[in-house]
Amino acid sequence: MFSSGKLVNLLRLADAAGRFKMLAVDQRASLQAALAKVTGREPEDVTHEEMAKTKQLIIEVLAAPSTATLIDPVYALPRAVKIIPHRVGILVASEESGYDPAGPGGRERKGRLIDGWSVAKTKRAGANAVKLLIHYTPEASSEVRGHQQRLVRTVADECVREDIPFLLEVVTYSVDQATTDTPEFARKRPHHVIEAAREFSSGAYEVDVMKLEFPCDLKYTQEFRHGTFDKKERPAVYDLGEVRAFCRELDAAAGRPWVILSGGVDIQEFIASLELAVEAGASGFLCGRAIWQGVVSTYPHEKRMRDLLTSEGLANFERANAVADRARPWFTHKSIGGWDQVQVQNGHEWYRRYPG
Amino acid sequence: MFSSGKLVNLLRLADAAGRFKMLAVDQRASLQAALAKVTGREPEDVTHEEMAKTKQLIIEVLAAPSTATLIDPVYALPRAVKIIPHRVGILVASEESGYDPAGPGGRERKGRLIDGWSVAKTKRAGANAVKLLIHYTPEASSEVRGHQQRLVRTVADECVREDIPFLLEVVTYSVDQATTDTPEFARKRPHHVIEAAREFSSGAYEVDVMKLEFPCDLKYTQEFRHGTFDKKERPAVYDLGEVRAFCRELDAAAGRPWVILSGGVDIQEFIASLELAVEAGASGFLCGRAIWQGVVSTYPHEKRMRDLLTSEGLANFERANAVADRARPWFTHKSIGGWDQVQVQNGHEWYRRYPG
Numbered sequence: 001m002f003s004s005g006k007l008v009n010l011l012r013l014a015d016a017a018g019r020f021k022m023l024a025v026d027q028r029a030s031l032q033a034a035l036a037k038v039t040g041r042e043p044e045d046v047t048h049e050e051m052a053k054t055k056q057l058i059i060e061v062l063a064a065p066s067t068a069t070l071i072d073p074v075y076a077l078p079r080a081v082k083i084i085p086h087r088v089g090i091l092v093a094s095e096e097s098g099y100d101p102a103g104p105g106g107r108e109r110k111g112r113l114i115d116g117w118s119v120a121k122t123k124r125a126g127a128n129a130v131k132l133l134i135h136y137t138p139e140a141s142s143e144v145r146g147h148q149q150r151l152v153r154t155v156a157d158e159c160v161r162e163d164i165p166f167l168l169e170v171v172t173y174s175v176d177q178a179t180t181d182t183p184e185f186a187r188k189r190p191h192h193v194i195e196a197a198r199e200f201s202s203g204a205y206e207v208d209v210m211k212l213e214f215p216c217d218l219k220y221t222q223e224f225r226h227g228t229f230d231k232k233e234r235p236a237v238y239d240l241g242e243v244r245a246f247c248r249e250l251d252a253a254a255g256r257p258w259v260i261l262s263g264g265v266d267i268q269e270f271i272a273s274l275e276l277a278v279e280a281g282a283s284g285f286l287c288g289r290a291i292w293q294g295v296v297s298t299y300p301h302e303k304r305m306r307d308l309l310t311s312e313g314l315a316n317f318e319r320a321n322a323v324a325d326r327a328r329p330w331f332t333h334k335s336i337g338g339w340d341q342v343q344v345q346n347g348h349e350w351y352r353r354y355p356g
Numbered sequence: 357m358f359s360s361g362k363l364v365n366l367l368r369l370a371d372a373a374g375r376f377k378m379l380a381v382d383q384r385a386s387l388q389a390a391l392a393k394v395t396g397r398e399p400e401d402v403t404h405e406e407m408a409k410t411k412q413l414i415i416e417v418l419a420a421p422s423t424a425t426l427i428d429p430v431y432a433l434p435r436a437v438k439i440i441p442h443r444v445g446i447l448v449a450s451e452e453s454g455y456d457p458a459g460p461g462g463r464e465r466k467g468r469l470i471d472g473w474s475v476a477k478t479k480r481a482g483a484n485a486v487k488l489l490i491h492y493t494p495e496a497s498s499e500v501r502g503h504q505q506r507l508v509r510t511v512a513d514e515c516v517r518e519d520i521p522f523l524l525e526v527v528t529y530s531v532d533q534a535t536t537d538t539p540e541f542a543r544k545r546p547h548h549v550i551e552a553a554r555e556f557s558s559g560a561y562e563v564d565v566m567k568l569e570f571p572c573d574l575k576y577t578q579e580f581r582h583g584t585f586d587k588k589e590r591p592a593v594y595d596l597g598e599v600r601a602f603c604r605e606l607d608a609a610a611g612r613p614w615v616i617l618s619g620g621v622d623i624q625e626f627i628a629s630l631e632l633a634v635e636a637g638a639s640g641f642l643c644g645r646a647i648w649q650g651v652v653s654t655y656p657h658e659k660r661m662r663d664l665l666t667s668e669g670l671a672n673f674e675r676a677n678a679v680a681d682r683a684r685p686w687f688t689h690k691s692i693g694g695w696d697q698v699q700v701q702n703g704h705e706w707y708r709r710y711p712g
Contacts, residue, residue, distance in 0.1 A: 004437050008482030011442040048704050078702035081360050086367040087443035116708035123479070124519045124712065126364030163480045346434040348404050352472035356480065 002344045004354070005163025009128040010208060010330065012089040013068040013165065014284070018329025018339075020209070020259045021321050022089075023066035024288030025055050025076055026131070028097035030264070034296045051075040054299065056083065058292050061309035063088055065317045070131055070286060072097075073117045081126065089128040091167060091286075094119065094155055099135050107175045108144040109135035111151050119158035129165040130155060131211070138195040139175050149199070156206040163355075167286075169211035169261060170196040186220035186237040189213075190246040194253045201255025209330065210258040211286050214273035215246045229269040240276075247280035257283045257330035262290035267316045274323045283333065284324040291316040358700050360710070361519025365484040366564060366686070368445040369424040369521065370640070374685025374695075376565070376615045377677050378445075379422035380644030381411050381432055382487070384453035386620070390652045407431040410655065412439065414648050417665035419444050421673045426487055426642060428453075429473045437482065445484040447523060447642075450475065450511060455491050463531045464500040465491035467507050475514035485521040486511060487567070494551040495531050505555070512562040519711075523642075525567035525617060526552040542576035542593045545569075546602040550609045557611025565686065566614040567642050570629035571602045585625040596632075603636035613639045613686035618646035623672045630679045639689065640680040647672040 002010075014020050028051070029043070035050060036043040055076040060083050063069045068089030071080045077092065084090055094117065099109035111134045122130050132155045134148045152168060159166035172192035174185045193215040200207055218224050219232070222239035238246075251258075260277045262270045262285070270290035274282075292313045298304035331339050345354065358366075370376050384407070385399070391406060392399040411432040416439050419425045424445030427436045433448065440446055450473065455465035467490045478486050488511045490504045508524060515522035528548040530541045549571040556563055574580050575588070578595040594602075607614075616633045618626045618641070626646035630638075648669045654660035687695050701710065 004433065004481035006482075008437045008446065014442070016442065073707040077360065078700045078706055081364045081700055082698055086370070086372065086445075090364065114707070116705065118712045121707070121710055121712040125360035125710065126362075126519065163482065342438055344434045344437055349472065350434055351429040351470070351477070354477055354481065356474045356477040 002342060003160075003163050004344050006165050006208060007342065007344055009089070010165045012128045013091070013209075014330055015067045018283070018331050019067070019324050019327045020284030020286065020330065021065070021067045021324045022070060022091070022259065022284065022286040023062050023068075023291065023317070024070045024261070024286055025058050025062075025080075025292075026070045026072040026093040027288060028072055028074065030289075031055075031296075034293075035299055038296055038299050048075065050300070052079060054295075054305075055080070057302065057305055058295065058309060058313075059083055061306065062292060062313055062317060065314065065321060067284075068128065070288075073114060073121070073125075077125065090126065091129040091131045092122045092125070092127040093131050093133070094122065095133050102147070103141045103144045103175070108137075108140045109173060110144060110147050111135060113151070113155070119155060119162050119164065123162040123164045127164070129167050129208075130159050131167045131169060133169040133171060135173050136170050136196045136199075137172050137175060137192055138199075139192075149205075152200060152205050152207075159208075160206055165208040166206060167209045167211055168200055168205070168207045169286075170200060170213070171261075171263070172196060172213060180217075181219075183220060183235050183237050186217040189217055190215045190249070194246070194250050197250055197258070198253040198255075201253065207256050209283075210254055210256050211261050212250065212254065212258050213263055214260050214277060215250045216243045218243070218269055218272055224269075224272070229266055243276060244280070247276050251281035255335055257328075257333040257335070259284045259286050261285070262287040264289045264293070266290060267319070271319055271323060274320060278323055278327045281328050281333075283330045284327045285320055287320060291320065358698060359516075359519050360700050362521050362564060363698065363700055365445070366521045368484045369447065369565075370686055371423045374639070374687050375423070375680050375683045376640030376642065376686065377421070377423045377680045378426060378447070378615065378640065378642040379418050379424075379647065379673070380426045380617070380642055381414050381418075381436075381648075382426045382428040382449040383644060384428055384430065386645075387411075387652075390649075391655055394652055394655050404431065406656070408435060410651075410661075411436070413658065413661050414651065414665060414669075415439055417662065418648060418669055418673060421670065421677060423640075424484065426644075429470060429477070429481075433481065446482065447485040447487045448478045448481070448483040449487050449489065450478065451489045458503070459497045459500045459531070464493075464496045465529060466500060466503050467491060469507070469511070475511060475518050475520065479518040479520045483520070485523050485564075486515050487523045487525060489525040489527060491529050492526050492552045492555075493528050493531060493548055494555075495548075505561075508556060508561050508563075515564075516562055521564040522562060523565045523567055524556055524561070524563045525642075526556060526569070527617075527619070528552060528569060536573075537575075539576060539591050539593050542573040545573055546571045546605070550602070550606050553606055553614070554609040554611075557609065563612050565639075566610055566612050567617050568606065568610065568614050569619055570616050570633060571606045572599045574599070574625055574628055580625075580628070585622055599632060600636070603632050607637035611691055613684075613689040613691070615640045615642050617641070618643040620645045620649070622646060623675070627675055627679060630676060634679055634683045637684050639686045640683045641676055643676060647676065
């Protein structure tokens, strides 16, 4: 049984068949760093206007082929609400960019909400969903895991109160090493992603859609380890048969409709992982940099940026959309059971009982 | 300067060019009376389920060609939110059906909000706009006019608080006679409609879109008086040249983008009035019975109802949409000044100042 606000807005995030083809333009620290690097400056020298303008350009070209566009409230929202086409849904990020170092040795990660923003503001501003990103690893201390779990529950409760869909993004990390580009982490990754999906599928978190990492690092597969995606040789940790099995395990663990994120991999790798995820039961994607990261290299030349978005960016999006056309419609996920099971509270004087 | 929630949701009510092609399915007492009449019963014998089912059928067929669909929270909403296509906006009525007799001799009309429903519930449930209908005549006593004006301000204030568009519908009436189908009222109508539009265009009411009656009764024009629309002969009160002048006067008086309603006239008359309104500057229509009233005659035969909606209903809608394609985009209305003037609050830390 759905509440009206959750259902209306979930429908607005997907296409008519219930598939999510979503664009992420909510990057903050990572985009600031990229714009700084390409112009030979420090991240703090990249201005609010530069960030807002870059996001505006991306949205002007790439919101149109999306079923919904994810923005941040800090830089993107004020311009985005005018230019996101009226038939495209809007998601708004609620977490502060980055994380607070925590736990033994400061190698664990605690999240924080954007100070001065809220779920109530997100709803009031006309968005169709709230997105929360948390860093999570089953290897973190119970204190840090508890903090992250409470953060999810806090946002979930507010989403229920405001009757707006809640999309939870979980990003795993290594407590041992600064980089995740190692055979050790590639080996651990499936367990991390699957355990996180299982944890936040619990009814207590009231998540509507999960945004998950692809459960394996395709660069460490037998088939792709010879530099297929980035020309760098790596050892084999698994083969595609094992990757498919992990994807099926992830689908079994995910108690809610799920989509995959791109996490800054290149478009080839993203398309390969999307195909495997969709085969296993994902309901689409929420993808940012894999589609538009090329634009950073042409910064700050507006015409070249727009040309690149219109050529390479749109082509990338079309490839992703073509794969997502085979995705599982969100309402046929086992947690919902099909379109016939989609019902909202009804009956005589239902509107009196509906909370205001 | 727009607030985010007002802008996002206004955009969702119109087509990409800013034209409103809206369907009304929020009728209550009038639909109950019509279903009773066709089945030889009293209105109070028409059940909740009959009302909900009839509205569901209309929405299943006719929401698709609309840019937004107006529903009532009592019967329509719980089923409508599932079947209104995800790219179509949703408006929800806030007034109780009918009116309370008031003023000297009880011939004036006071409105009331739906008990147990609210603007906050409308926003929470995922709607894109709040609609309020008021009965209004400049001839009513100042006590009754004051009551109606306060009602509008109350809803307007709540719409600002919830950051959701406010669509105000004004219906005129005669304090002298029970029917408005008289030469006397036809003569008065332009003044009534124009004065009401002027009154509620005041900034104090914070109306976003006005839903107005056509300012003349076309059945009393020199050109159409010989029973063009309903085979009934009537005296001439004005000609189409004068009607066009009244439409221009209405457009000048309307300080907000405006659309016309159908008020139960037949489709021929509605199309004729829509053409004249669009010529004068209306931004489209919000039309119910003129498009779908034929369905009542086939009640309760579901297949015949659906067939009629699919044939006659869709054809009527296409005719109306073709006329509305020439309407003035809402954002080019003089009160806004064009697309370039559409801006939301912006700048560094805008999101802290935005109310939650």
